[in-house]
Amino acid sequence: MASTLTPFQVTATANLLYNEGISVNAEFLTNIVTYNNLPYVKDLKNAIANAKTANLAANTLVQLYSLAENTCPALSDSIPSTSNIHPTEELFSDLLVQIANSYISSGSGKDVSVFCQGFSALVGYNGVTNSFINSAVNSQSYLGGVFTGNDSLFTGGITDVNVCTSLWGSDLQALGGLINLSNLAELGTPLALVKQLAKVGGIIPEISLAFANAGVNHDTVVKLNQPNVTVSDSDQKIMYAAMTQITGTTLTQVLTLLGVTTPNINTMADLLNPYKIFPNSFQSLTVTGINGVTQNIYLDSAGTVNSTVKQYLPLVALNTLS
Amino acid sequence: MTSLDRLNQIVPPDIALANKALSVSMLQITGIASMNLPQFANTVTNIQTTYGLPLITNATTAVPSNSANAIVSKLGTGGGNNGTITISDAMGTIAGVVSANAMQNTINITSTMNLGNLANIYIDMTATSNGSYGDITSGPITIPSGPANGIYDNLYAAFNGQSISGNTGGIGLIPAATSNVIPSLLTAYPDQTANLNSNWSNMAAQINSEKSIQTQAGVNFSNLTPNSTSSIFSFVLSLPTYGQDTTVGGSAQFLEAVADKTTIGGQAIVATLRQGQSSLGATGIKPSTNIPSNPSTPPPLANLLPAQPPYPPPITN
Numbered sequence: 001m002a003s004t005l006t007p008f009q010v011t012a013t014a015n016l017l018y019n020e021g022i023s024v025n026a027e028f029l030t031n032i033v034t035y036n037n038l039p040y041v042k043d044l045k046n047a048i049a050n051a052k053t054a055n056l057a058a059n060t061l062v063q064l065y066s067l068a069e070n071t072c073p074a075l076s077d078s079i080p081s082t083s084n085i086h087p088t089e090e091l092f093s094d095l096l097v098q099i100a101n102s103y104i105s106s107g108s109g110k111d112v113s114v115f116c117q118g119f120s121a122l123v124g125y126n127g128v129t130n131s132f133i134n135s136a137v138n139s140q141s142y143l144g145g146v147f148t149g150n151d152s153l154f155t156g157g158i159t160d161v162n163v164c165t166s167l168w169g170s171d172l173q174a175l176g177g178l179i180n181l182s183n184l185a186e187l188g189t190p191l192a193l194v195k196q197l198a199k200v201g202g203i204i205p206e207i208s209l210a211f212a213n214a215g216v217n218h219d220t221v222v223k224l225n226q227p228n229v230t231v232s233d234s235d236q237k238i239m240y241a242a243m244t245q246i247t248g249t250t251l252t253q254v255l256t257l258l259g260v261t262t263p264n265i266n267t268m269a270d271l272l273n274p275y276k277i278f279p280n281s282f283q284s285l286t287v288t289g290i291n292g293v294t295q296n297i298y299l300d301s302a303g304t305v306n307s308t309v310k311q312y313l314p315l316v317a318l319n320t321l322s
Numbered sequence: 323m324t325s326l327d328r329l330n331q332i333v334p335p336d337i338a339l340a341n342k343a344l345s346v347s348m349l350q351i352t353g354i355a356s357m358n359l360p361q362f363a364n365t366v367t368n369i370q371t372t373y374g375l376p377l378i379t380n381a382t383t384a385v386p387s388n389s390a391n392a393i394v395s396k397l398g399t400g401g402g403n404n405g406t407i408t409i410s411d412a413m414g415t416i417a418g419v420v421s422a423n424a425m426q427n428t429i430n431i432t433s434t435m436n437l438g439n440l441a442n443i444y445i446d447m448t449a450t451s452n453g454s455y456g457d458i459t460s461g462p463i464t465i466p467s468g469p470a471n472g473i474y475d476n477l478y479a480a481f482n483g484q485s486i487s488g489n490t491g492g493i494g495l496i497p498a499a500t501s502n503v504i505p506s507l508l509t510a511y512p513d514q515t516a517n518l519n520s521n522w523s524n525m526a527a528q529i530n531s532e533k534s535i536q537t538q539a540g541v542n543f544s545n546l547t548p549n550s551t552s553s554i555f556s557f558v559l560s561l562p563t564y565g566q567d568t569t570v571g572g573s574a575q576f577l578e579a580v581a582d583k584t585t586i587g588g589q590a591i592v593a594t595l596r597q598g599q600s601s602l603g604a605t606g607i608k609p610s611t612n613i614p615s616n617p618s619t620p621p622p623l624a625n626l627l628p629a630q631p632p633y634p635p636p637i638t639n
Contacts, residue, residue: 004612004613004614004615005558005559005612005613005615006594006597006611006612006613007611007613008590008591008593008594008597008611009558009559009561009590009594010613011586011587011590012558012561012587012590012591012594013554013555013558014587015585015586015587015588015590016554016557016558016587017551017554020582020585020587020588021581021582021585021587021588021590021591022580022581022582022588022591023580023582023588024416024418024580025416025417025418025422025579025580026582026584027418027422028415028417028418028421028422028425031418031421031422031425031426031429032421032425034425034429035425035428035429038429038432039437039441040432040437040440040441040444043441043444043445043448044444046444046445046448047444047445047447047448047451050447050448050451050452051447051451051481053451053452054451054452054453054458054477056451056477056478056481057478060478060481060482060496063481063496064447064481064496067496067499067500067504068499068500068504071500071504071505071508072504072507072508072515072518072519073519073522074428074431074432074518074519074521074522075437075440075504075507075515075518076499076504079526080519080522080523080525080526082523082526082527082530083526083529083530084529084530084533084534085529085530085533092522092525093425095529096415096421096525096529099415099416099529099532100415100416101416102543102544103413103415103416103543104416106546106548106549107548108548108549111548111549112554113546113547113548113549113550113551113553113554114543114546114547114548114550115416115580116550116553116554116556116557117546117547117550117553118413118536118541118543118546119409119413119557120553120556120557120560121539121540121541122409122412122413122535122536122539122541123409123564123573125407125412125535125538125539125540125541126400126406126407126408126409126411126412126535126539129397129406129407129538130400130402130406130407132393132397133393133394133397133398133404133405133406133407134403134404134406136385136389136390136391136393136394136398137390137394137398137404139383139384139385139390140383140385140387140390142384143384147382147383147384149379149381150372150378150379150381150384151371151372151373151379153384154370154371154372155369155370155371156351156352156353157350157351157352158351158365158366158369159369159371160347160350160351161344161347161348161350161351162366163371163373165366165367165369165371166367168366169363169364169365169366169367169368169369170367172359172362172363172366172367173360173363173364173367175359175363176359176360177358177359177360178359179359180359181348181354181355181357181358181359181362182355182356184345184348184349184354184355185323185324185345185349186323186324187341187342187344187345187348188324188329188333188337188338188340188341188342188344188345189324189329189332189333190332190333233328233331233332234331236332237331237332237333240332240333259360269333272333272337272341273337273340274337274340274341274344275337275340285340285343285344285347286347287343287344287346287347288347288350297340297343297344297347298340304336305336305337305339305340307339309339309343310326310339310343313326313342313343313346314346316323316325317323317325317326317342317345317346318325318326318327318342319325319326319327320325320327320328
């Protein structure tokens with residue numbers, strides 16, 4: 001596929017193909033030339049050139065290149081001793097120019113394609129490296145001081161609810177459509193269960209009849225199929241009591257509508273009891289309190305609820321805002 | 323929300339507390355409200371955990387600080403934020419990064435110093451080597467004045483010091499420079515020489531950085547492919563993107579420094595960088611900058627092998 005080019009790109013290419021357009025920085029080269037023309041530097045370079053011509057012993061010649069490398073290398077154009085690049089017979093100003101030229105040359109002389117390759121490779125390397133550096137730095141602060149554990153991060157908080165994910169998942173699968181996950185704030189209320197029943201299949205007459213017989217307000221009973229129905233707490237209490245009596249065929253119908261296959265659901269009220277609806281995983285259900293400590297919701301296999309979790313639930317979960 | 327105080331009035335208190343705790347816990351799961359229960363159940367069933375990896379599971383921070391520090395100390399050697407590496411850190415010498423200013427500073431600083439004695443010892447070295455002070459092979463070599471003055475048996479002695487014959491030898495040119503002339507300058511000009519050393523150390527650090535980064539990146543300029551036309555194409559096509567990196571030491575600044583702005587090609591490089599920076603693309607204004615890259619006259623089409631059978635097709639029995 002041909003690329004679309006701009007006029008500037010075409011012009012740049014025309015020059016780069018002939019090794020023009022990129023060069024060693026002019027200011028740098030000018031300053032190098034000026035430095036080399038300082039009297040003491042010219043005299044040093046003359047001295048070295050004449051010493052070479054005179055065949056001065058090699059080890060002595062090396063000393064001329066490094067006269068002040070440990071004291072003040074600028075006074076002898078010596079490569080500073082701190083440099084990791086240290087050819088024995090090279091002055092520092094020459095080394096700098098040689099390095100600069102090496103980025104733009106191949107064996108045949110000036111070759112900007114070498115520059116293009118090196119530049120591209122290094123820009124790419126830098127990008128990847130910098131993502132690691134920045135991530136390492138940000139890793140120390142990105143959670144704003146709140147860290148609930150790697151499992152929590154790794155699972156999006158699922159293991160904060162139950163670390164035994166496979167067992168909990170099986171229990172959840174057996175619940176079909178029992179719980180509306182967008183209505184978790186109402187979890188455990190009879191109304192939430194009735195709304196979900198209405199949503200997935202409708203309120204069967206036997207349920208309405210049971211509620212009516214138990215004493216739930218008549219207006220409430222007739223509106224239970226409406227999605228925005230509101231029910232008083234006193235009516236919900238009566239609904240819960242009625243649910244404890246819903247068994248047998250009616251319960252089977254409810255379970256079928258909801259898709260619940262969990263064993264040992266003996267009454268409709270059992271569907272509001274986590275101990276009953278998570279029979280294989282309730283002992284590893286947990287909650288992380290406002291103190292940051294994760295606690296088990298159940299203390300034992302008998303389903304004894306851990307009353308201390310109450311102390312660390314957020315206020316909004318504990319008390320009705322007035 | 324039905325809070326616990328209300329829920330307690332509706333269902334038995336232990337069931338109320340268990341539900342409320344479960345509700346609080348499940349509400350912390352990211353995005354749970356957007357799923358239905360079967361989807362969520364499937365997710366939970368198949369999710370992987372860090373079980374059996376106690377050092378990970380029990381970590382008290384997402385990334386241990388020593389792990390983060392190890393990365394930063396090993397890789398974060400550049401001049402960018404957090405020690406990030408810029409292209410100027412990686413090959414800045416060609417752009418005059420550090421060295422252009424350091425060399426200018428060197429010129430300025432040395433102009434405030436009397437370096438006559440230093441020049442003289444170098445001049446004595448030249449005169450010694452070119453035979454002006456005596457035959458460099460048979461000697462004697464006589465350095466008439468200065469800290470290396472004396473009579474030397476040969477060239478080697480004149481540079482390193484007279485030590486073996488009866489001649490009245492001096493300390494030699496190199497010891498005179500390193501033990502006399504240069505130390506005198508350090509004493510006479512402590513601020514200037516310290517400043518010179520700072521500038522030259524910075525230049526050394528720059529080339530160290532370049533070598534180190536190039537080694538880590540596996541880039542050896544002497545081993546790159548010569549005359550690679552495709553790399554030029556790739557470079558030119560990427561110029562607008564490079565232009566968008568306008569950070570200090572970044573691609574745009576670096577390429578501006580190496581673009582030969584005395585040529586139209588160098589200016590075109592800078593212009594292409596600026597096209598990458600231009601905000602025009604985000605507006606409704608359409609610049610007429612794209613040249614069609616397809617030939618103006620379509621090329622003739624080739625006669626390819628038939629891809630359809632003749633009609634009617636051959637009868638098969």
